[in-house]
Amino acid sequence: MSSLHADRVVRRVGGRTVVDGVTLALRPGETIGLLGPNGSGKSTLLRLLAGVLAPAAGVVTLDGRPLVEVGRRATARRVATVEQHADTQTELTVRDVVALGRIPHRRAWSPPTAADTAAVTEALARTGLTGRAGQSWHTLSGGERQRAQIARALAQEPLELLLDEPTNHLDIQHQLDLLELVASLPVTTVIALHDLNLAAMYCDRLLVLSEGRAVAEGTPAEVLTPGFIEQVYGVRAEVTHDVGHPVIRFLRPAAPDGSPPNRSVTSDAPTGH
Structure with missing residues (x-):
């Protein structure tokens, strides 16, 4: 059961309020799309939900307890995050990267347990990366790196998964593949997106x-x-409906003389599964 809840949270940076009184309660098993223009506070809200940032006002709770009381390590056993960009200068295999997800479950300097190995193996299999496990992280494509980051998050065995614009810089096929994967996961998900049709x-x-x-x-x-x-x-925009969900078609701005535009554009995503 998901019980991650943001209640009227506020976050200020340099005197500017970047999240202003936002409330969000996650329901078990659902996928929540976090939308808004650049600078609207999406990434900051995700970091508040993850406990990476502390709110200036309001509270984020997990199972009814404020995250500050739950603690970072215990929170990381329940809530996993996938950031927009991930990179490392260290030479790591895909399995090494996925195994990082087990850190919240292990004591410092302790060797991996059978449970750790099983969790990593399952995460690789679920994300279709079993055959890439021994490959260098640096040789992966952008879509494969995103899948590896999701596998790392799944190795944490979370109940809640937070993703910050994971489809950025991916081509259409990899955007759809990634979101099909996310939608199939047995977790509650909050995902920041720019593409309204994908959302x-x-x-x-x-x-x-x-x-x-x-x-x-x-x-x-x-x-x-x-x-x-x-x-x-x-x-x-014009909005129609297809296969049970809205389809957005964006309209070009009117010409300077006020005459109507003669073409419309859609977002990059196709309009159906």
Whole structure:
């Protein structure tokens, strides 16, 4: 059962409020899409949920206890994160990278246990990386590196998984492959995304941030309306429905003389599974 809950959390950086009174309760097994323009506070909210950052006001709780009381190590046994970018100068194999997910479960300098080995093996298998286990991390493609980071997170055996724009810099096929993988995982997921069509296809619920504040929450069909997209993103769009989810088609700005545009554009994602 997921019981990670942010209650009216606030985070300030350099005198500027970057997250302003946001509340989010995770429901077991759901995939929540975190949307909003650049600088809206998505990454900061994910770090608050993970306990990496502490709120200036409000509280994040896990099983009813504030994360500061739960402690970083215990939180990491339950909540796993996948950042936008991951790199290392150290020469590591894919298995080495995935094994990093077992650190919260081990004492310092202790050798891996049978449970550690089993968790790493299962994470590699679930992400389709068993055949790459002995390969150098530096030889992986961008999509494979993202899968390895998800495998590392799964090795933590979390109940909650937080992903910060994991599809950035991936081509369309790898975006879809990655989100199909995430949607199949037996965890509760919060995923920050830019592509509204991907969010509509793969998320059960959306939370939209603008200037640090939550401005909408609901199903993709409830949230992704033409008026709301224009309000938050400043662009015009047409919204239709296909296979049970909204499909967004963005409209070009009107010509300087006020005449209507003659073409529309969609986001990079296809409109169906």
